[in-house]
Amino acid sequence: MTIKAVLFDLDDTLYGDFKSCDKLGLMAAGEYLSKEIGIDAKKAADAMNNGRELLRKHCPYEPEMHNRTLFAKWGLEAIGVNPFKYAQNMNDIYWNTVIDNMVIHNGVEKLLTELKNANIPVGICTNMLADVQMKKLCKLGLEDICGILISSEDAGRDKPHAPIFDLACKKLNVSPKQTLMVGDSIKHDIKGALDFNMQAMWLNWKGEAIPELDKPFYVADNFEHAAKQIHTLCDL
Numbered sequence: 001m002t003i004k005a006v007l008f009d010l011d012d013t014l015y016g017d018f019k020s021c022d023k024l025g026l027m028a029a030g031e032y033l034s035k036e037i038g039i040d041a042k043k044a045a046d047a048m049n050n051g052r053e054l055l056r057k058h059c060p061y062e063p064e065m066h067n068r069t070l071f072a073k074w075g076l077e078a079i080g081v082n083p084f085k086y087a088q089n090m091n092d093i094y095w096n097t098v099i100d101n102m103v104i105h106n107g108v109e110k111l112l113t114e115l116k117n118a119n120i121p122v123g124i125c126t127n128m129l130a131d132v133q134m135k136k137l138c139k140l141g142l143e144d145i146c147g148i149l150i151s152s153e154d155a156g157r158d159k160p161h162a163p164i165f166d167l168a169c170k171k172l173n174v175s176p177k178q179t180l181m182v183g184d185s186i187k188h189d190i191k192g193a194l195d196f197n198m199q200a201m202w203l204n205w206k207g208e209a210i211p212e213l214d215k216p217f218y219v220a221d222n223f224e225h226a227a228k229q230i231h232t233l234c235d236l
């Protein structure tokens, strides 16, 4: 057996697609603010999205840059709207909408169950705040089979930086070189894992060109293809 533990990214790896869910979430938050203060709903949604960009520039790779209350706060401040009464509600409406629109990838439940039954340690290694990721995993029905959640909020730094991979390996009590990281982002999941001396599998469900990296990595066209390869790598 070459792989003794598996880490999965969450967004766009176990479910999809985040971009559509995100758009719907922003629209719903914008509609809420429109009803509250009469602002154009699209303008409010755009402001929240702009808050994301402002925050990203201000604190790149810091976990708080995923906080939707901050997106709303920064975005509303930028258009001269006092955010105090609305930012938290926009966060809640945004996430409820995202969570309601997630579609689990085929084969996720089956593979996670098989890994659990084979006593192979599994973790969810994700750039996001812990509370919302736990809600997502519950909504996807994976809370009892997805292993441990290691969010960048737990680690203090986003992927591709080392602390989150280090924390994940410590929590799972495995060495990096015997751990496989599975994810959809070349930059965060694959390069990050390879730089930490882990093995990596790119979930290329968007059918993008395969980049050349310094170290080899596995490629899967979709989750079921990934599951098939993980079966072999883990001797399931």
Ligand SMILES: [Mg+2]
Residues within 6 Å of the ligand: 009, 010, 011, 012, 013, 183, 184, 185
């Ligand atoms: Mg992802």
